[in-house]
Amino acid sequence: MKKTFKKVKMSTKKMVKNKTTLLPIILVLIIIAVFAFVISTPNNNYESDAKYEITKTDIFSLEEFNANDVSVMGLKVGDRTQILLETLGSPDLQTDYRGGTSTLEYSESIGLEEPGLIVLLDNGVVKRITMKPTFNEFLVGSTKAGLEKTEIYAIFGVPEEVVRMPLKQDSTLVIKSLLYHSKGLEFTIRKNTALGFSLNLNDQGSN
Numbered sequence: 001m002k003k004t005f006k007k008v009k010m011s012t013k014k015m016v017k018n019k020t021t022l023l024p025i026i027l028v029l030i031i032i033a034v035f036a037f038v039i040s041t042p043n044n045n046y047e048s049d050a051k052y053e054i055t056k057t058d059i060f061s062l063e064e065f066n067a068n069d070v071s072v073m074g075l076k077v078g079d080r081t082q083i084l085l086e087t088l089g090s091p092d093l094q095t096d097y098r099g100g101t102s103t104l105e106y107s108e109s110i111g112l113e114e115p116g117l118i119v120l121l122d123n124g125v126v127k128r129i130t131m132k133p134t135f136n137e138f139l140v141g142s143t144k145a146g147l148e149k150t151e152i153y154a155i156f157g158v159p160e161e162v163v164r165m166p167l168k169q170d171s172t173l174v175i176k177s178l179l180y181h182s183k184g185l186e187f188t189i190r191k192n193t194a195l196g197f198s199l200n201l202n203d204q205g206s207n
């Protein structure tokens with residue numbers, strides 16, 4: 001009986017020792033998992049120092065606005081990569097190009113089945129935020145992606161510049177960009193319907 005008791009006692013000590021050894025490892029793993037979750041999860045509070053948040057304000061109804069003053073889910077043009085990732089989380093798809101530019105596409109990570117938000121990074125700075133029709137569920141009022149050309153002209157007037165370009169490299173299909181430089185606003189048009197609209201970092205400054 002004494003030998004059996006000693007064996008049980010020794011086994012209990014080993015178990016306690018093993019638990020004590022494993023506890024710090026488990027805690028470290030939990031901390032890493034929480035940190036990864038926080039980094040990859042978008043901030044749904046949409047807090048920003050921008051004048052307008054596009055998911056709360058119908059910016060197309062405003063008499064004057066500037067893209068530099070508008071945030072999209074808390075992100076605005078001019079923000080750095082760190083703020084982008086803290087605000088929207090990791091993208092569903094990232095494509096890197098030469099010269100330090102990248103496009104980050106958001107779909108499922110922000111609750112959409114298809115890409116609805118595309119961010120252009122240029123050497124660590126958000127230069128353009130593009131919203132596609134699938135993003136409309138987050139927008140309010142007359143601010144929508146997918147407007148007809150006539151609707152765009154009725155709201156904003158004749159664009160300051162119209163740029164024509166192939167839909168894809170070596171393609172005969174042409175799309176147009178309607179540029180309102182004073183607002184930092186751009187509509188991409190195909191067959192008189194907007195494929196989306198973009199807020200561009202505006203060198204003309206904020207209002």
